[in-house]
Each structure stands twice: as C-alpha cells, then as structure tokens.
Amino acid sequence: MEEIKFLKDFKELDLKEMLRLKHVRCVDFEGNKWIEIKEDADKDWDKVSIYDIQLDRIADYEGILRWSHHLSQKMWVTRELLREFIEVCATQLDLSLFVNR
Numbered sequence: 001m002e003e004i005k006f007l008k009d010f011k012e013l014d015l016k017e018m019l020r021l022k023h024v025r026c027v028d029f030e031g032n033k034w035i036e037i038k039e040d041a042d043k044d045w046d047k048v049s050i051y052d053i054q055l056d057r058i059a060d061y062e063g064i065l066r067w068s069h070h071l072s073q074k075m076w077v078t079r080e081l082l083r084e085f086i087e088v089c090a091t092q093l094d095l096s097l098f099v100n101r
Contacts, residue, residue, distance in 0.1 A: 021088070033092060
C-alpha cells in the first residue's frame with residue numbers, strides 16, 4: 001500500500017515533480033495569486049488559451065468544489081486537469097488534502 005502524504009509538506013519543486021503538472025499553475029501577478037489553467041497540455045504556456053481565476057475567489061474547500069463543478073462543465077476539461085486544479089488550489093491555500101501516491 002502506498003503512503004498517504006499531505007501535499008503542503010512537499011517543497012514546490014518536489015510537488016511539481018510529484019504531480020507532473022501539465023495543465024495548472026499558480027502565478028503571482030501584481031501582488032495577487034492567480035490559478036492559470038491551459039486548455040491544451042501539449043502546448044507551451046505562451047502558445048495556448050489560458051483560463052485564469054484569482055486565488056482569492058477560491059479561498060477554501062467550498063470554493064474549490066464550486067470552481068471544480070464550474071470547470072467540469074467545460075468541454076475541454078479532463079479528469080486529469082480537475083485533479084491538478086484541486087491539488088494546486090489546496091496546496092496554495094494551505095488546506096489539508098490527502099493524496100494517495
């Protein structure tokens with residue numbers, strides 16, 4: 001059985017390596033954190049449409065659930081993208097989220 005770990009216990013670099021993030025990242029722009037989601041995982045960030053959400057609009061578990069539901073209704077959103085979105089948001093908001101890895 002695999003060990004269960006808290007995402008927030010990983011360093012940023014370790015987290016990216018562990019998750020192999022393709023779709024979702026958090027960026028700081030003018031003092032605000034934004035979650036950026038790219039529609040095509042195979043293209044570079046500067047060559048693809050990006051859907052962005054200010055992290056303050058997510059804020060907590062309910063916000064993650066609300067935004068996950070919103071994103072799930074878009075035709076281009078995959079399960080992998082939603083998983084990345086949830087994990088990145090939880091990590092950035094310092095919320096406990098168990099991941100079985």
